[in-house]
Amino acid sequence: MTEDWRTSALKRAQVAAIAGVGYPLINLLGHTLRWRVEGLDHLEAIRAAGRQPVMAFWHGRILPATFYFRRRGIVVITSENFDGEWIARIIERFGYGTARGSSSRGGLKAMLQLVREMQRGRAAGFTLDGPRGPARVAQPGALWLARTTGNPVLPFHLEASRHWSLRSWDRTQIPKPFSDVALVVGEPMDVPANATEEHMEQARGEMEARLRALEQRALDMLE
Numbered sequence: 001m002t003e004d005w006r007t008s009a010l011k012r013a014q015v016a017a018i019a020g021v022g023y024p025l026i027n028l029l030g031h032t033l034r035w036r037v038e039g040l041d042h043l044e045a046i047r048a049a050g051r052q053p054v055m056a057f058w059h060g061r062i063l064p065a066t067f068y069f070r071r072r073g074i075v076v077i078t079s080e081n082f083d084g085e086w087i088a089r090i091i092e093r094f095g096y097g098t099a100r101g102s103s104s105r106g107g108l109k110a111m112l113q114l115v116r117e118m119q120r121g122r123a124a125g126f127t128l129d130g131p132r133g134p135a136r137v138a139q140p141g142a143l144w145l146a147r148t149t150g151n152p153v154l155p156f157h158l159e160a161s162r163h164w165s166l167r168s169w170d171r172t173q174i175p176k177p178f179s180d181v182a183l184v185v186g187e188p189m190d191v192p193a194n195a196t197e198e199h200m201e202q203a204r205g206e207m208e209a210r211l212r213a214l215e216q217r218a219l220d221m222l223e
Contacts, residue, residue, distance in 0.1 A: 005082040015082065016181060019089035026090065032177040036221050039156070039185035046188055052123045053154035053188065054125035058211065059127040060135065064181050068158070069125070071095035075117040076125040077110045086150045097122065101158045101176030111145065118149045126153075128207065133169045138208045143191050143200055152188035155207060157214035161222045182221040184214045 005011035034210055044054045047110070055074065075097035078088040088098045097117060101110025114124050126142040129135055146153045159182050160175035175181055191203055 015086045018086040022090045023093045034180045036182045055125045059130040064158045074123045074125045135170045138204045146191040153189045154188045155186040159218040167222050174214045182218040184218045
């Protein structure tokens with residue numbers, strides 16, 4: 001069914017305006033940031049082995065993650081609603097692919113598209129607690145994708161030394177210009193093709209624990 005916003009000329013104009021302003025602002029901000037990076041060799045090792053990562057992180061770190069991992073052909077899920085449209089337009093300009101859908105509409109279609117894209121040799125990006133939370137509670141989507149494709153989940157976390165935090169469910173963090181950003185990439189996690197639901201729940205809990213440890217490491221790097 002067509003989303004209501006598509007039938008409104010005003011909404012379509014708003015989408016174009018937000019995307020038109022959002023991309024250069026994020027791009028300008030990103031180029032002022034100073035990066036402290038640890039664990040990127042895990043990503044390189046996955047690709048050296050002929051595999052692709054299911055890159056997993058918390059929804060509240062979308063902005064710095066979008067900038068740092070730009071131009072790598074990573075495919076992410078974006079909603080088909082009004083917000084999803086302008087987000088998709090911005091991230092596509094940063095070199096990302098998009099699979100359209102959400103947990104409430106078109107989710108299976110989007111997941112199957114991610115499977116096809118990974119089979120073609122593209123990485124996937126996943127906000128583990130997205131799109132609606134609860135915050136920092138991992139949902140099973142990334143693990144399902146890893147089990148289905150045979151590719152590992154690669155967790156990572158980012159922290160900015162100076163930032164604004166939005167009053168949103170995920171407390172979205174926006175780094176302030178010229179701040180330091182610590183990026184910590186953890187060890188990959190494989191999910192066997194025959195993993196049971198019990199195994200998947202254990203893996204989900206383990207992924208949450210790994211991300212908590214990565215967050216602490218990122219904070220330590222900024223001290």
